[in-house]
Amino acid sequence: MTNPHALHNPLHIASAYLSAWNELDAVRRRTMIAAVFTADAAYADPMACSAGHEALDGMIGAVQQQFEGLRFRLHGKQDGHHDVVRFSWALAADGAEPVAYGTDVALIAEDGRIRSVTGFLDVMAP
Amino acid sequence: MTNPHALHNPLHIASAYLSAWNELDAVRRRTMIAAVFTADAAYADPMACSAGHEALDGMIGAVQQQFEGLRFRLHGKQDGHHDVVRFSWALAADGAEPVAYGTDVALIAEDGRIRSVTGFLDVMAP
Numbered sequence: 520m521t522n523p524h525a526l527h528n529p530l531h532i533a534s535a536y537l538s539a540w541n542e543l544d545a546v547r548r549r550t551m552i553a554a555v556f557t558a559d560a561a562y563a564d565p566m567a568c569s570a571g572h573e574a575l576d577g578m579i580g581a582v583q584q585q586f587e588g589l590r591f592r593l594h595g596k597q598d599g600h601h602d603v604v605r606f607s608w609a610l611a612a613d614g615a616e617p618v619a620y621g622t623d624v625a626l627i628a629e630d631g632r633i634r635s636v637t638g639f640l641d642v643m644a645p
Numbered sequence: 646m647t648n649p650h651a652l653h654n655p656l657h658i659a660s661a662y663l664s665a666w667n668e669l670d671a672v673r674r675r676t677m678i679a680a681v682f683t684a685d686a687a688y689a690d691p692m693a694c695s696a697g698h699e700a701l702d703g704m705i706g707a708v709q710q711q712f713e714g715l716r717f718r719l720h721g722k723q724d725g726h727h728d729v730v731r732f733s734w735a736l737a738a739d740g741a742e743p744v745a746y747g748t749d750v751a752l753i754a755e756d757g758r759i760r761s762v763t764g765f766l767d768v769m770a771p
Contacts, residue, residue, distance in 0.1 A: 624763060
């Protein structure tokens with residue numbers, strides 16, 4: 520996927536990224552992961568780390584099982600500069616209060632895909 | 646400087662980093678920069694980017710001139726995981742309300758020094 524404009528659109532990047540996290544259909548999710556992440560993209564948050572489409576897909580599938588019925592949504596504003604974007608998210612069941620909030624920092628490759636994500640937890644429900 | 650514990654001490658790393666930003670004595674600042682950053686460390690925020698001790702020192706000196714009389718201080722909490730730390734700061738004159746708040750994400754090398762910083766502005770006074 521070549522998308523030279525994505526670098527300047529943190530909202531677009533963040534939305535596509537969270538859509539991949541929320542996609543429950545395995546085939547569609549895999550396609551979205553390939554569209555969103557470079558082949559060797561790396562991910563790290565306080566609880567997990569992985570690299571490459573297959574490992575990312577496995578990690579996202581495991582998180583979906585762990586937090587069944589919950590979905591990620593954008594929270595607050597997105598920003599970015601140079602080759603980096605920052606955005607915050609909430610994890611919640613439809614119509615319910617979020618159980619967690621976090622902020623992710625993503626490095627963007629020249630083709631507009633994410634080459635690394637560093638995730639942080641901002642608030643976790645007790 | 647070998648400091649294997651720094652990786653697990655975001656407060657220590659953030660404090661040493663902001664101290665370098667606040668150091669007005671050119672010789673001391675250069676020493677602090679060498680202690681805090683790896684030789685090829687890179688920095689990028691919405692307004693500037695630089696890499697290596699000499700360029701970092703020049704950038705910090707220029708920011709000190711631009712915001713004369715203001716100092717960076719820690720704001721809120723620090724966190725970290727794997728090889729990354731996150732912390733927020735405020736920029737203010739002594740005893741005055743901050744003129745800006747930001748959040749920095751730093752990658753830490755094995756020797757405990759910072760190998761890259763990605764900075765974001767959270768609030769800028771109008």
